[in-house]
Amino acid sequence: MLSLRTTNCVLKVLKTARNEQSFHRWLAPTLRELKRRKDSQGPEKPVHRKSFLEWNYDSEIYAFSKRLGEDFNNDLLLKAFTERSYIIDEEEKQKSVGIEQPTLNLIDNKELVAKGSEFIDDIVKRYLRTVLPRLPEEGIIELHKYLTSVETLSHVSYHIGTPELILCADFPVEKLTMANVLKSIIAALIESSGENRAAIFVRDFILTQIADKDLLQFWDLQHPIKLLSDILARDNIQSPEPRLVGCSGKNTILACFRVGLYTPHNKQIIGLGVGETVDIAHEMAAIDGLRQLFGTPENILFPYNLELEQLCASTDKNLSVNEWSQKNLPVQPTNFELHQVKMTSSC
């Protein structure tokens, strides 16, 4: 094999009067030409790990379940990894070989995917509603949409180690396939170890994707100023007055404005916002006010220690934005206070 360093006997040959070098003159140009030819054929096609000599599917499956710290029923787990496309592919292969009635002891994961999807939706919504009791239902749904999107689920699935284990016709594995496999794994876990353990799994892998993130960024608030004044109006508080609390470089490009929203009757501050223009700052102040009311401040320590029994019921929904007011908030039993929320008084 060509390499830059050759054996000792050649070294002695290459010692000339002028200089010593440990490689032949023709070595670098040869390597360069080989690289050029290799690059002209394009990048190397990715190859499935199972084509390697060192591959044992059963050990991989075993290690997968042990890595997650869960006890799976082996048949269910194998079923969870089997995709419909793989079964079709195998049947066709058998037909092409000559077997007219292809017999395969494989069942695809369609039902498991559906069951898992339902369970994830339920647990995610219940967890969010328990932990964020003041956030309106629309916000909860937006957070849930982000957490159960194909992007998020496929990201989680990839980093658990599923792509190499999935039995699927196409390679590289698509994101949708990885997301579906994650759902079917969770369904397999429900049937193997029970709902409690599966809920903890959802909490540890899917809900941690919003850790250390600003929760209101996923909810695209339209007209936050109107929304805030509507909400306060339901508590008999007049619509808040915006006041310029700070401004620097008014006539420059780098102008910065700071706007505060105050209740007109007792001059209590509701929200403080900054922006490049007065309008942006006003909007941000309204969003800040909503943030204070909904209990989702900038830095929130999201708790990851709740179990299935501690979650609220599936049917308990948070207040919609159209009915939200401080008076209407139900008194939910909370054994923790995430953030001390300021109450805007109407007196």
Place this chain on the structure above:
Amino acid sequence: MSQFGRVKQWNTFARCWHLFDATWQNPLQCSPLIEKYLKGLHKPIYHPFVDCGDHVVIMNSKQIAFPGEEWRRRVYFHHTGYSGGASWTPAWELHEKDPTMIFRKAVYHYMKGNLFRRVVMERLHIYPDSNVPEEIMENITNQIQPLRPIPKTLDSYSNEEIEKYPKIIDYPQDYLLSK
């Protein structure tokens, strides 16, 4: 970066405009103070890589004060580049020609001679009297307090203050002060 993050960063690195009244102030004494605000050293977020300096508007630069013989003794050197082009201008003469130049030179030469200096000097606005353009006056959000006390001239005392002032002795009534 979300809108919230973008707006937070804009707020943290916002550039402020400071006003400084140079009446009766010594520019050589004030330049460290002005330089501090121009560089951004008054901010906790300061870092030499971050351009976080503020604007400083200096007004009444015509009324600056030098101690003792400085007006006569301090000379500013200039060479045109051509032979015989050297000139030494005393401070009083330079001040007559351009009332803002002495302050500008004082701050410029106090700073370290790096490439950042020219950029920072662009943010220093000097006006000889209190006629500062409106657009710039609107930007200002802070005033830097001067270093030297401003002495009160005899003319500025009102008649009441003069009468109230405790006297030890007084001129006799028929004393003639001047003809």
Place this chain on the structure above:
Amino acid sequence: MSSSRFTPKGFPSVPLQNGIGRYICQLKRVTLRFCKSSGSSRGVRDFIETELISFAQDHPGTVVYLKPRRHKSPSFVAEYLNGEREVISCHNFSSHEMIKWLNLYATRSGIPLKRYLKMWHTECPSIQGVWSPFTNMDPALNITQFPSKKLSNPVWEEKSATEELLEKVKQQKISSDDENDDDNTHSNRAAQV
């Protein structure tokens, strides 16, 4: 030449929020390549005979493959959950060294080695809120008309001798008034008595 300009650098990070929910060993599989007879693989062979099983039991989430190959220097390939693959040569390693290196690679995440600019990282660096020029600004400045008379006074003004004298005169007046009042009251009482 400053090599620090070109070496990969960054901040500590973790794949998939590992640790917030539960901890997962990031090492997916480890392939031990060794020769059955050469001298450089002796340590690896000793490791396989003695310590390998306990290593495999301690890391149940990692698949261990053994790949004996003739006339090749021993090495092991560590594959991680985020797709990274690291090859480490075990030429002339002892069994003890094998244990140490394998344990190191078992505790690593797949993130490649880099120079850490800070040995910590947080998504929420500020609790009270990041500083801005408005944070400690006196709100009165919002409504002052510039130039302001109050701020045109110097930060500290030394008291002149005249001012000190004036103050002393004032104080004397006050104290003499008090004395007069006291004398009056005294004389009144004396009169009464």
